[in-house]
Amino acid sequence: MRILVASHTYIVDINREKFKILANLEPDIEVTIVVPRRWKPGGVQNKIIETEFYQEDSFKIVPISNFSQNNQGLLTFGTDIIRLLQEFKPQIIQVEQGSKSLAYSQLIILNKLLKLKAKNILFTWWNLSYELKWPISVLENFNLQNTDGIIAGNLDGSKILYQRGYTGAMAVMPQLGVDEKLFVPAAKDIELSRKFGIKPGDFVVGFVGRFVEEKGLLTLAEALAGLKQLPWKWLLVGQGKLQSHLEQKCIEWGISERIIWVESVSHEEIPPYMNLMNCLVLPSQTSYKFKTLTTVGWKEQFGHVLIEAMACKIPVIGSDCGEIPHVIGDAGLVFPEGNAGILRDCLQQLMESRDFAVDLGDRGYYKVMTSYTNQALAEQLLDFYKQLL
Secondary structure (H helix, E strand, O other): OEEEEEOHHHHOHHHHHHHHHHOOOOOOOEEEEEEEOEEOOEOOEOOOEEOOOEEEOOEEEEEEOEEOOOOOOOOEEOOHHHHHHHHHOOOEEEEOOOOOOHHHHHHHHHHHHOOOOOEEEEEEOOOOOOOOOOOHHHHHHHHHHOOOEEEEOOHHHHHHHHHOOOOOEEEEOOOOOEOOOOOOOOOOOHHHHHHHOOOOOOEEEEEEEEOOHHHOHHHHHHHHHOOOOOOEEEEEEEEOOOHHHHHHHHHHOOOHHHEEEEOOOOHHHHHHHHOOOOEEEEOOOOEEEEEOOOOEEEOOOOOHHHHHHHHOOOOEEEEOOOOHHHHHOOOOEEEOOOOHHHHHHHHHHHHHOHHHHHHHHHHHHHHHHHHOEHHHHHHHHHHHHHHHO
């Protein structure tokens, strides 16, 4: 099976693991990933990345010249992709830039012109309903009409595309799995505990991610402020523009001395901090403050930090925002987004019943190992491809 995947996501090596595993699941599988030759991710890494060719047995990363260096929807590839398609002759063409992507339209057209007869697959994260105007509505209609299969990163994303007229094969799975060799259960690091003043009886509530309003940190702070009678610490790993306001609210609510701020930690360095936690909370809240050319709003598309915590046997609590309740299932606790009172009850349950917390940690670990590792996702992906061929 010859599989070609096109996405800017795989300019970063850590994101390629699922496809490296896929290339080795069966002897006849070849995976070629097309990435933009030059890409500017934005955010913390706000500089242009020059990608390089990479090969490991039947797995390849092939940089292709590109137009647009920082817009997913406008990304398209240069004429050098034609030669690659002619030589590789893919049976699967998967473009991970959404349903309104020009790159996906380009690959659909090249598939037809070169008479490759490959199956066209798109991946999307988008999980809020939207209305489109001409010409983008025409672009999406063309893409969906020529799609053989869709992989949605969340359940809402799949429902939206069915509502928009798609009738073909659909699978729901995240784009990236958890690295179970990096995120493993471990005892609390003694040196880190001493550094942060964490005592043996302290219940450490954790958050990992961006300090921004839509992540629900003010709701979590309010919930913790109602549990002053219990011995807890709040460990926040990340950075963001909400930090100063959050610090002020924690002073106002009398909990500032219990807060531990940790900034500038790379992804590979997170596990020791994760294993300091007695639970991880993802209290995300839907927001309609964000606007793009075609859509308005944001809600949690998956919550990757949840499966990283679960892989460490850390019990999780999440809001019912977006995909969070589907990721957690019965392996954690879920509260209505923005409801500090019910979140407080969830936290108190875990603080007062360590056996219950251990049970949730075990359930979460089992769910991740069976559904969300890169190995598990590679196997699910291969099954989906076989359905289409």
